Amino acid sequence: MTAVSEPVAASRTRDAERVRRWLRGYGLLSPALAVMIAMLALPVAALVLLSFWTQHGFELDRSPTIENYAQLVRLKDEPTVWFGIPFYFAYPVPAILMIKSLVMSLSATVAVIALAYPMAYFLAFRVTRNKAMWIILITIPFWTSYLLRVFAWKIVLGFNGAINSGLKALGIIDQPLEFLLYNPGAVVITLAHSWVAFAILPIYVSLEKIDRSLLEAASDLGDSKLKRFLRITLPLSAPGTVAAALLVFIPTVGDYVTPTLVGGPGGTMIGNLVQELFLKQNNAPLGAAVAITMMLIIAVIVAIFLWAIGYRRIRSRRM
Amino acid sequence: MLRRLDAVWIYAILFVIFLYGPVLLMPVFALNDGTFATFPLKGFTLKNFSSMAANTSMILALQNSLKIAISVAILATALAIPASLALTRFRLPGGGPIQSFMMLPLVIPSIVIAVALLVIILKIFGIQLSLWTVAAGHVLICLPFCMSVLMARLEGFDPSLEEASRDLGCTAWQTFWRLTFPLAVPGVISSLLMGFIISFDEFVIAFFLTGTENTLPVYLFSQLRFPNKLPGVLALGSLILVGSAVLVIAAEVIRKRGAPSNNPGDY
Numbered sequence: 140m141t142a143v144s145e146p147v148a149a150s151r152t153r154d155a156e157r158v159r160r161w162l163r164g165y166g167l168l169s170p171a172l173a174v175m176i177a178m179l180a181l182p183v184a185a186l187v188l189l190s191f192w193t194q195h196g197f198e199l200d201r202s203p204t205i206e207n208y209a210q211l212v213r214l215k216d217e218p219t220v221w222f223g224i225p226f227y228f229a230y231p232v233p234a235i236l237m238i239k240s241l242v243m244s245l246s247a248t249v250a251v252i253a254l255a256y257p258m259a260y261f262l263a264f265r266v267t268r269n270k271a272m273w274i275i276l277i278t279i280p281f282w283t284s285y286l287l288r289v290f291a292w293k294i295v296l297g298f299n300g301a302i303n304s305g306l307k308a309l310g311i312i313d314q315p316l317e318f319l320l321y322n323p324g325a326v327v328i329t330l331a332h333s334w335v336a337f338a339i340l341p342i343y344v345s346l347e348k349i350d351r352s353l354l355e356a357a358s359d360l361g362d363s364k365l366k367r368f369l370r371i372t373l374p375l376s377a378p379g380t381v382a383a384a385l386l387v388f389i390p391t392v393g394d395y396v397t398p399t400l401v402g403g404p405g406g407t408m409i410g411n412l413v414q415e416l417f418l419k420q421n422n423a424p425l426g427a428a429v430a431i432t433m434m435l436i437i438a439v440i441v442a443i444f445l446w447a448i449g450y451r452r453i454r455s456r457r458m
Numbered sequence: 459m460l461r462r463l464d465a466v467w468i469y470a471i472l473f474v475i476f477l478y479g480p481v482l483l484m485p486v487f488a489l490n491d492g493t494f495a496t497f498p499l500k501g502f503t504l505k506n507f508s509s510m511a512a513n514t515s516m517i518l519a520l521q522n523s524l525k526i527a528i529s530v531a532i533l534a535t536a537l538a539i540p541a542s543l544a545l546t547r548f549r550l551p552g553g554g555p556i557q558s559f560m561m562l563p564l565v566i567p568s569i570v571i572a573v574a575l576l577v578i579i580l581k582i583f584g585i586q587l588s589l590w591t592v593a594a595g596h597v598l599i600c601l602p603f604c605m606s607v608l609m610a611r612l613e614g615f616d617p618s619l620e621e622a623s624r625d626l627g628c629t630a631w632q633t634f635w636r637l638t639f640p641l642a643v644p645g646v647i648s649s650l651l652m653g654f655i656i657s658f659d660e661f662v663i664a665f666f667l668t669g670t671e672n673t674l675p676v677y678l679f680s681q682l683r684f685p686n687k688l689p690g691v692l693a694l695g696s697l698i699l700v701g702s703a704v705l706v707i708a709a710e711v712i713r714k715r716g717a718p719s720n721n722p723g724d725y
Contacts, residue, residue: 163630164548168556171541171601175560178598182574189577199581254473261470275710280477282652283702284659286675287695290682291480294487294495294692301483304496336477386565393567395662400682410569417573418666427577430570 190427199424207428233412233429237436240408243323244391247330251387252380254331255338259379260372262339263346274343281336289400292329296320296401321403329397338383345379346372377453385441392437393430409433481699488692495688506693516694519677522589523658526673530596531653537597538604538649543638545605546612547620561602571599572666579667587669595667596657603656604649607713611645612638644712651709655702674698 190207193200211233218225221235228234258277266273280288295301296319303315319325349372357367395410402408409429416426445451487495491503510516544550545557563571575595579585619641623633639646661675668676678694681687 160548161550164544164550167540167544167548168550171537171560171605172556174537174597175562175601178575178594179562179566179571182571182578185578185582186570186574189581254476257466257469258473261466265466265470271710271714275707276474277477278710279703279706280481282655282659282706283481283699284661284675284695286659286661286678287484287699288481290691290695291484293682294483295480297495299494299496301495301497304494304498308498332476332480389565390567393569395567395569410567413569413573417576423573423577423581426573430573434566434570 186427187431189424190431192424194422194424197421207425208432210425211428211432233409233432236407236409236412237433239323240392240410240433241436241440243327243406243408244330244388244394246327247334247391248384248388250327250331251335251338252342252384254335255383256342256380258335259339259342259346259376262343263349274340277336277339279336285333286396286400288333289329289397292325292332292401293320296325296328320401321406323402323406325401325403326398326406326408329401330391330394333397334387334391338387341379341383341386342376343379345376345382349375374453377448378450381445381448381450381453389437389441393433484692484699485696488689488696493686493689495692506689507697510690510693510697513690515672516674516677516690519672519674522671523674526589526593526596526664527654527658530593530600530657531650533593534597534600534604534653535608535646535649538601538608539642539646542605542608542612543634546609547617560605563599564602568599568660568662569666571595572663575663576666587667589668589671589673591667591669592664592673593657595663596660599660599663600653600656603652607649607652608642608645611642611648611713615641644714648709648713651705651712655705655709659698659702 191203191205193202193204193206210230211228213229214227215229216227218227219231219235220226221231226234262270262273262277293300297303298315298317298320300320302319303312306312307315353371353375354367357371362370392408393410393413394408395414398406398408398411402411413426413430413433416422416429483495486499488506489502489504490499491501491505492499541560545553550556572595575591575598579587579591585591619637620633623637624630628636659675660673661679664673664676665679672680674694678691678698681691
């Protein structure tokens with residue numbers, strides 16, 4: 140590390156200096172880190188612990204058991220058929236809701252990326268003046284009450300909502316359209332709308348980082364606009380796009396507010412089950428097992444996805 | 459202008475309409491003289507807003523939310539300042555993983571954070587649920603946001619300024635208060651405002667961790683089930699939306715002021 144000619148003593152003081160610096164750094168970090176450990180790591184550990192206990196009425200049995208997890212995967216002979224898919228689980232609700240949540244969240248994520256990418260492109264390449272103003276305009280909705288943004292869709296899609304009453308006032312329909320609200324489609328639309336503003340920024344950042352001379356070079360060498368986009372812009376913006384997709388997909392699988400407000404009985408998701416097990420059915424251990432299983436499934440899906448697209452390679456590609 | 463109105467521009471305008479349209483219906487119907495949120499509009503009224511002043515349970519919930527949001531903003535920022543300094547200035551071994559760990563609340567569904575905190579608070583420690591437990595949960599989810607704002611700001615100015623200050627004989631403490639902190643003030647204010655908004659608008663964690671007292675979003679949620687409460691909900695919702703928007707704009711404008719940066723990530 141140190142130059143050969145340097146006296147040993149000097150190098151030693153420098154090492155001591157560095158260690159002191161590190162200690163000061165860790166000291167500064169420690170309050171925030173302590174809060175994170177006490178309020179995230181420990182609670183999640185407690186949740187894991189609880190998932191191995193059992194609830195008998197009001198009594199919590201603390202002897203460790205895997206019964207809660209066994210309950211989630213126990214099989215029976217008669218399948219419960221859901222949308223033509225037979226589920227051979229004795230308690231099929233969690234599995235059905237999990238698959239449904241994954242499909243709904245995935246649809247919302249695809250919609251978000253499809254909506255956000257052109258907007259990020261617009262911000263990065265078309266806006267020349269008032270860029271800051273545009274970015275603030277896009278970010279405001281994300282910071283304003285999630286609850287209210289979801290509720291707004293209830294007003295839009297409801298039986299007596301804006302679309303139905305508007306179409307009726309215009310004389311286009313006689314009866315309100317009932318298929319608008321309280322179904323998985325309404326949840327997907329609402330989720331997409333709620334999260335789209337959050338997805339624009341990471342995509343925008345990776346588009347903005349692209350060296351403009353690469354684009355000029357491609358044009359000079361005879362690429363058409365479309366070809367240039369497909370060969371340079373799209374691959375180079377992949378890291379931000381993947382990050383945006385994950386930032387939307389991971390939290391939406393467990394969303395609670397949206398399915399509760401606009402999902403109705405048909406649009407419930409796994410988050411609703413967790414809430415019900417904890418607060419209504421008084422079976423926190425089973426709820427904990429469902430929550431932990433959900434997190435593990437999400438983690439596995441994300442890991443497989445990142446491996447499949449070769450994220451490490453994409454990220455290290457030169458900008 | 460016409461020359462620039464191509465497909466991308468048209469898309470951008472439609473996008474902004476899509477983004478704001480549903481939300482803007484709320485103030486429109488709140489000012490409408492009718493019991494349902496329906497077209498055609500019946501007439502202009504302010505009675506939905508004026509009747510709010512008499513709603514004591516709402517005002518109580520508002521006070522609770524303000525108390526929580528202000529404490530959370532201050533606490534989360536106070537924790538985030540030293541942590542951001544450590545992560546941007548000290549090149550600590552293990553700094554990367556620590557930073558990722560700090561950002562975890564961003565990607566964990568809030569219902570999982572809520573039930574995990576519920577378990578440790580009730581089943582392990584046996585603490586009563588109250589506004590304090592809500593505030594604790596909010597500090598956790600605000601920390602990553604406050605830290606990203608502050609770290610972007612701290613990375614935005616030249617570290618050689620701090621080296622110069624130390625070479626000129628200032629202690630680390632003096633350097634911080636005379637140089638680093640004043641330069642970081644826009645980031646600090648913006649972090650305070652972000653923490654305030656996130657906590658003020660947060661619903662799921664407050665819903666799980668509150669005791670007998672309501673925060674404003676929890677109160678609002680309890681009202682959503684009753685169709686006859688709709689006009690009041692619309693009026694309250696409109697005010698919250700306007701208030702949040704004003705604070706977000708303030709946070710963003712302050713963050714950008716005097717910080718011309720070449721870093722595209724630092725918007």
